[in-house]
Amino acid sequence: MNAPEPLAVEVRNVVKRFAGNTALDDVELAVPTGQVHAVIGPNGAGKSTLFGVIAGEHRPDRGSVHVAGRDVTSMSAHRRVKAGVARAFQVARVFSEMTVEENVTAAVVAAHDTSRVFWSGRGLRRARQPVADALEQMGLADLRERQARALSQGDRKRLEIAMALVLEPKLLLLDEPTAGMSPEETAATVELVRELWTRTGLTVLLTEHDMQVVFGLAQQLTVLNRGHVLCTGDPGVVRERDDVKEIYLGASA
Ligand SMILES: Nc1ncnc2c1ncn2[C@@H]1O[C@H](COP(=O)(O)OP(=O)(O)O)[C@@H](O)[C@H]1O
Ligand SMILES: [Mg+2]
Incomplete structure (x- = not known):
């Protein structure tokens, strides 16, 4: 029997605190190789912090990060780039x-x-x-x-x-890749990312507040709220959950 392909990225029980403020609280994330996976959630949910933990910008207080089956928790951001992790920031x-x-x-x-x-x-x-x-x-x-x-x-x-x-990179992290873009620029960027993924099959992990972008690109969604994972699943299923609707309605109210 073939060994299963390792996950592109796996986050286990990660806790990250900033001066007493818990930004990530026991977060789990598993992204298979070649998947486009979106992390969504209201402002302050912990999305950018989670990306920082994966990219090596933040060291978690607890838990571990694995990239392609390798524990990178104590690896510097610079070495993670060499291990195939590249990141684009929310603010370019x-x-x-x-x-x-x-x-x-x-x-x-x-x-x-x-x-x-x-x-x-x-x-x-x-x-x-x-x-x-x-x-x-x-x-x-x-x-x-x-x-x-x-x-x-x-x-x-x-x-x-x-x-x-x-x-x-083998794993591309895009933190709100369309933030601040016009609708035309957003559509063009979504198309470019889709083409890139189709051509290379690389694993893409993105955060995004534009739901049209999320539903246009992502195969799986993880919803973060106040540092907790609320759920992970198919976009169509996640979208219909009452608790997900609630945090989005709550956030826009
Ligand atoms: N470098 C930092 N220092 C202190 N607090 C931070 C820092 N980065 C993020 N936080 C806090 O962590 C929480 C999560 O922030 P963030 O990860 O940026 O959320 P999101 O990207 O989902 O909007 C927020 O309460 C934010 O104020
Ligand atoms: Mg952010």
Whole structure:
């Protein structure tokens, strides 16, 4: 019998506190390899914190994080990138003074410890193709000479996804990838992420407050509320749950 493929990411009994405030309370999450999985929940539910714990930005107070079957709980964020985890933030983190292409190149440099060697030429030449591919994939090829500060909010967020993609992750974390986008930009971004997933089959974990985005992309949903997992399941099933409706109605009231 074949051994079952390890989960792309597994979070076990994670507790994360910030100065007495419990942001994650005994959180469990299991995402099979190749799945698009959305974590939803009202503001302050703990979604970004959960991503930070998976990416290695936050160390949990309790519990463990496993990526592709490997315990990464005590691994640095930098080493997790090498283990195949890449993250785009809720608020895009790009260098405003640099061009689109330079930003994506810088993401490659930052991921390798060889920056001096890298900028010396050989590394840069080697990065050229992956950078071009990532820009193409996110629909940014025509904007590659543009300074990041001159980008629309939507293009800026797409740039940040390109900066994650160029690292060739196995697990891509997208924290509210369409936040601040116009409806047109949102639709275009959803299409780009869908194409990317169809082409590469990589595992995508996203948080999102736009339910149309969630239902357009995710195969499974996990609902977080006040640091607790309320439920996990198929989007159609989760959407009909009374407790889920309640926290969303409560949040918008
Ligand atoms: N770096 C931090 N320091 C202190 N408190 C934080 C920090 N990050 C998040 N929190 C708190 O943790 C809780 C969850 O926040 P967050 O994960 O950002 O929620 P979400 O992304 O679902 O809106 C909130 O109460 C927030 O104020
Ligand atoms: Mg958040």
